Amino acid sequence: SQQGEEDPQALSIQEGENATMNCSYKTSINNLQWYRQNSGRGLVHLILIRSNEREKHSGRLRVTLDTSKKSSSLLITASRAADTASYFCATKLKTSYDKVIFGPGTSLSVIP
Amino acid sequence: EPEVTQTPSHQVTQMGQEVILRCVPISNHLYFYWYRQILGQKVEFLVSFYNNEISEKSEIFDDQFSVERPDGSNFTLKIRSTKLEDSAMYFCATYWGSFEQYFGPGTRLTVT
Numbered sequence: 001s002q003q004g005e006e007d008p009q010a011l012s013i014q015e016g017e018n019a020t021m022n023c024s025y026k027t028s029i030n031n032l033q034w035y036r037q038n039s040g041r042g043l044v045h046l047i048l049i050r051s052n053e054r055e056k057h058s059g060r061l062r063v064t065l066d067t068s069k070k071s072s073s074l075l076i077t078a079s080r081a082a083d084t085a086s087y088f089c090a091t092k093l094k095t096s097y098d099k100v101i102f103g104p105g106t107s108l109s110v111i112p
Numbered sequence: 113e114p115e116v117t118q119t120p121s122h123q124v125t126q127m128g129q130e131v132i133l134r135c136v137p138i139s140n141h142l143y144f145y146w147y148r149q150i151l152g153q154k155v156e157f158l159v160s161f162y163n164n165e166i167s168e169k170s171e172i173f174d175d176q177f178s179v180e181r182p183d184g185s186n187f188t189l190k191i192r193s194t195k196l197e198d199s200a201m202y203f204c205a206t207y208w209g210s211f212e213q214y215f216g217p218g219t220r221l222t223v224t
Binding site: 033035040041042043044045048088090098099100101102103104105 | 143147156157162167168201214215216217218
């Protein structure tokens with residue numbers, strides 16, 4: 001797998017349901033971030049979780065990090081049509097001072 | 113909340129022309145980045161810039177690309193002779209040394 005690879009690639013749910021997206025990575029990280037991107041638009045930072053954290057909440061978002069499995073999950077509870085977007089995980093490597101590596105993203109469709 | 117701004121939002125240029133994409137970082141940030149996203153693909157790191165010099169660059173960032181801070185505030189990406197495959201969204205990102213990179217809204221570059 002690539003550094004930062006989300007699954008599923010696409011997810012379609014009904015409004016009100018929960019959406020779970022997963023991210024796996026290969027090498028040790030300093031932190032992992034989740035971003036949202038509406039079609040053709042810029043990146044919106046959602047949440048950052050550090051390598052020494054296991055879970056973090058922000059509003060309807062819940063992120064977990066399991067460094068032993070090199071994986072993270074993003075849970076959006078009580079989804080809304082406005083949550084329709086692509087979601088990317090991005091990792092900051094311990095070996096690289098600078099760059100953030102993005103996964104290919106999960107395309108989420110929330111049907112009203 | 114402070115934000116990164118980018119201009120123009122959309123640039124159309126002919127193949128072989130030079131383009132300059134501009135970014136205004138958040139004022140106390142020290143580290144600057146350019147990323148690009150070809151339509152339908154993931155976000156890719158291009159280059160990082162710190163203390164007025166490139167600190168890291170990817171294999172994509174070849175001799176056709178250059179970056180600078182011409183006036184101490186703006187951060188620019190120049191593509192000397194654009195190719196069709198340079199068509200993409202270009203994102204500027206900045207941070208001051210904490211964990212989170214702040215992304216601008218992007219410039220959509222279309223090379224015809």
